Amino acid sequence: MTGPAPQVRLVRVELPHHLRVLAQVGSEVTLEVAGPVTLRAVLDALEARYPVLCGTIRDYGTLKRRPFLRFFACQEDLSHESPDAPLPDAVQSGAEPLLIIGAIAGG
């Protein structure tokens, strides 16, 4: 006997300019995320749909956030949150996007 299928949610993700160009998408993509909507789950879904983004947001192997990228949502800085922590309700419901932003650096 199997349990109920995990709930699938539509999560919006906003990408920085260079990653939009690389993935050939607009400023925002919508992803299907099954199960708990965490940073890890969203990034897994993003990379699965756009494999060209593998390695550009998280390092291969460690899956750590690249140092000059930040994650924001609902006016909160999520960059240092656990990748397995649930994202804010508004992101889970699709009301607000998860923002992936290049840190301001380089003058």
Add this chain to the structure above:
Amino acid sequence: MSKVRVLVGTHKGAFILTSDGKRKDWQISGPHFPGWEIYHMKGSPVNPDRLYASQTSGWFGQVVQRSDDGGQTWTPVGNKFVYDGVPGTHQWYDGTPHPWEFKRVWHLEPSLTDAEAVYAGAEDAALFHSADGGGAWTELSGLRQHDTGKDWQPGAGGMCLHTVILDPADPNRIYIAISAAGAFRTDDGGKTWKPINKGLVSGTGPNPTAEVGHCVHHVAMHPDRPGVLFMQKHWDVMRSDNAGDTWHEVSGNLPTDFGFAIDVHAHEPETIYVVPIKSDSHHFPIDGKLRVYRSRTGGNEWEELAKGLPDSDCYVNVLRDAMSVDKLDDCGIYFGTTGGQVYASSDSGDNWTAIARDLPAVFSVEVQTLP
């Protein structure tokens, strides 16, 4: 009539310059990959329309692009550069152990015999190989795991493997160079490596003639004489006549023997070119005069080449991979500057013209001679 295609990697994108065999009128396409650092582009000798480009960014990491139509369109291919096993540590600038961390690809060297095969020289220093057109990358880890690897230190630009030379006479022989570890050679296709730094003298460390620890800036070879190598070291222009087993200095009458770029004339294996740079503290030409120096004697005796080059107020640099030659008769010489100029000579260096003047800082220049 033959054509020439010049592949220019810059701080903010890639540019492709094309001309017919007269090399008078140039068309520029680009920027390709605008806003990204393009460390290097190079075409396959087997299929000249197969190009590879190293696209990189401090924000977004490494991307490798591939073109099958001479750079008109591009496709991102594999970017998974993972060191073999537990990479351990090398020395940091202050001599403390520092973990090996992949940062970027400095140089892409397509195979001489297979358009799908290509090597990538990486920072932190490692050599990767792809057999499927850049889709999947495997480290040739015998190099990084050499006994001396734990003692390698970065140069000012990072611990980069910037030079990859394939021996056209021996498919198992490859030369590479790392700042600031030195030069290495494999004779078994990359399984084992040998430091080839005897004769190099570097005054910065406790042992100036150590087996490793030399800031080799670039190495060049003429394909007809694969055992003869020319090196622009941090200081000193060097020559080896025995595949790097020993080196001797050929700086001769150069006004300064600091520099980055070095290359060999396409038809005259004893004619070599360097761009002397004032010093490692200044990184610009002497007295604001941009000059190429040519030796027709394989070193030691150098002549200044000035016609068409800036005579004053020029304070650019010419980086290690930013000089190349075409194979036309008379041989064309090309180099790019950190000021965004690409200079070309269609007469072996006697006269120079800027064929691009206001590009972003030029990292690399490669030239293809097309039928």
